[in-house]
Amino acid sequence: MKKLNLPLLLHLSLCVISLFFSCSKDSTSITIIQPAMDSLVNNYNLKTLGAIPYPPNNPPIQERIALGRLLFYDPILGGEKNIACATCHHPNFAFADLRQFGAGTSGIGLGPDRILSVSNISGEPIQLEPRNSPTIFNTAFNADESGQPSHMGFQFLDGRVNGLEEQAKKTITSRVEMAGDAYTAEAALDSVVARLQAIPEYVSRFREAFIQEAIQFPNETIINGDTYGRAIAAFERELVTRNSPYDHYVKGNQDALTQVQKKGLELFFTKAKCGSCHNGPMFSDFRFIVNGVPQEGNGKEIIPGEDTGREEHTEDPIDRFAFRTLTLRNVALTAPYMHDGVFETLEEVIRFYNDGAQPRHPDIADMDLDPVLVEPLGLSDEEIFSIVEFMNALTDPGTALPIHLLSVPEEVPSGMPPIFGS
Ligand code: HEC
Numbered sequence: 084m085k086k087l088n089l090p091l092l093l094h095l096s097l098c099v100i101s102l103f104f105s106c107s108k109d110s111t112s113i114t115i116i117q118p119a120m121d122s123l124v125n126n127y128n129l130k131t132l133g134a135i136p137y138p139p140n141n142p143p144i145q146e147r148i149a150l151g152r153l154l155f156y157d158p159i160l161g162g163e164k165n166i167a168c169a170t171c172h173h174p175n176f177a178f179a180d181l182r183q184f185g186a187g188t189s190g191i192g193l194g195p196d197r198i199l200s201v202s203n204i205s206g207e208p209i210q211l212e213p214r215n216s217p218t219i220f221n222t223a224f225n226a227d228e229s230g231q232p233s234h235m236g237f238q239f240l241d242g243r244v245n246g247l248e249e250q251a252k253k254t255i256t257s258r259v260e261m262a263g264d265a266y267t268a269e270a271a272l273d274s275v276v277a278r279l280q281a282i283p284e285y286v287s288r289f290r291e292a293f294i295q296e297a298i299q300f301p302n303e304t305i306i307n308g309d310t311y312g313r314a315i316a317a318f319e320r321e322l323v324t325r326n327s328p329y330d331h332y333v334k335g336n337q338d339a340l341t342q343v344q345k346k347g348l349e350l351f352f353t354k355a356k357c358g359s360c361h362n363g364p365m366f367s368d369f370r371f372i373v374n375g376v377p378q379e380g381n382g383k384e385i386i387p388g389e390d391t392g393r394e395e396h397t398e399d400p401i402d403r404f405a406f407r408t409l410t411l412r413n414v415a416l417t418a419p420y421m422h423d424g425v426f427e428t429l430e431e432v433i434r435f436y437n438d439g440a441q442p443r444h445p446d447i448a449d450m451d452l453d454p455v456l457v458e459p460l461g462l463s464d465e466e467i468f469s470i471v472e473f474m475n476a477l478t479d480p481g482t483a484l485p486i487h488l489l490s491v492p493e494e495v496p497s498g499m500p501p502i503f504g505s
């Protein structure tokens with residue numbers, strides 16, 4: 084018997100099926116194929132998030148994502164075993180904490196209600212974090228120096244780390260954030276790894292999540308700084324929210340935005356000049372910009388009481404007070420705003436820009452400020468309102484994500500309560 088040409092047959096039958104469907108489709112599908120859309124999409128080069136940029140050695144393996152999730156909620160990562168990543172990046176708060184400043188080790192309560200205390204080990208007070216906790220949503224798309232989303236994208240507001248894998252190793256070293264007085268910053272990663280190696284469930288889960296590496300690293304040695312960072316990053320990288328009204332609009336649903344939001348969008352890219360920094364799929368160019376935000380909080384290392392931004396990492400005074408342009412995706416869910424949470428509402432943020440970056444940090448003169456920001460914008464109250472409305476359209480709290488990526492696990496391998504102290 085003559086051999087059937089299977090691929091051809093399959094192709095032909097698919098054509099027939101698709102023909103049938105396109106004939107029977109209702110009128111909504113016609114608007115999707117039409118190339119002509121609101122001119123706003125083309126005029127302002129509006130973009131949605133593309134494919135997640137994965138590092139070659141960290142593809143989305145289900146066992147690894149599940150392991151990263153458990154680590155993210157496990158207080159075993161805290162020096163004093165009383166804080167988890169999720170304390171400050173909680174799914175109920177859009178993976179941020181809704182506080183002006185993060186409250187780490189030894190606190191009690193969650194989000195705005197969390198109260199700080201003293202170290203369980205030394206009895207010394209634990210201060211607030213010097214910075215506002217950003218959301219983890221869409222950090223997979225943080226860009227690198229090229230401005231393009233990258234698995235080596237900048238993390239932290241001074242960009243001192245590239246890539247989620249590296250970032251996960253840093254957090255556990257900070258005294259106020261997670262380490263407490265249990266160990267020095269230098270000893271933190273080894274100490275956390277040793278703790279994880281002593282928990283049989285983690286050993287077996289790491290072995291399942293890193294099958295290729297398992298030959299090289301027998302037994303508990305499969306848990307090391309490298310696999311620890313990759314597991315947490317694998318979880319975080321899936322926290323992508325591409326289902327906002329804005330995204331639907333760009334994909335062709337002209338009714339996804341209200342008239343007021345469309346007006347706000349136009350202003351955002353024209354008179355209000357927001358789009359000169361907040362652009363691309365993340366509404367951020369990932370540059371480091373002096374935008375003059377006044378300083379609140381404890382500050383960081385270089386000048387006591389101040390946070391000098393990018394300079395904290397580069398130690399180059401040319402970078403003084405420059406902060407990474409922040410994403411505006413889900414910004415409506417993550418008040419308060421700016422690196423030090425100095426503004427409580429989006430309206431307050433726009434009024435700051437509208438007044439030529441006022442109230443301004445007293446040490447930042449007009450000539451130090453990014454030139455785009457010096458002149459007041461002259462926006463009316465109505466225009467300010469419409470820009471707020473537009474930013475609201477960038478909201479998607481993960482509506483298309485599988486539910487387990489948004490929920491707190493019932494238990495974690497250390498046996499401690501997930502997000503201890505909440
Ligand atoms: C006590 C609160 C707190 C805890 C606990 C915490 N973070 Fe954060 N996180 C912050 C703050 C504050 C920043 C911003 C710091 C900066 O820019 O210097 C941040 C920044 C980040 C960023 C960078 C986001 C961006 O866009 O720049 C990631 C990713 C992140 N944290 C992940 C984690 C992981 C993973 C853990 C656990 C291993 C963790 N965090 C634990 C408060 C916290």
Ligand code: HEC
Pocket residue numbers: 240351355356357358359360361371372373374376406407408409410411414417419420421422423429432433436437453455456470
């Ligand atoms: C010259 C570049 C630039 C322009 C123009 C600009 N921004 Fe920003 N924006 C930034 C930077 C940088 C930050 C972070 C500053 C910080 O944290 O201190 C920021 C932060 C924000 C935040 C806070 C986000 C958060 O999660 O805390 C909002 C909201 C915001 N900008 C909205 C706007 C709007 C609306 C406009 C137009 C009216 C605008 N921006 C114009 C650079 C810019």
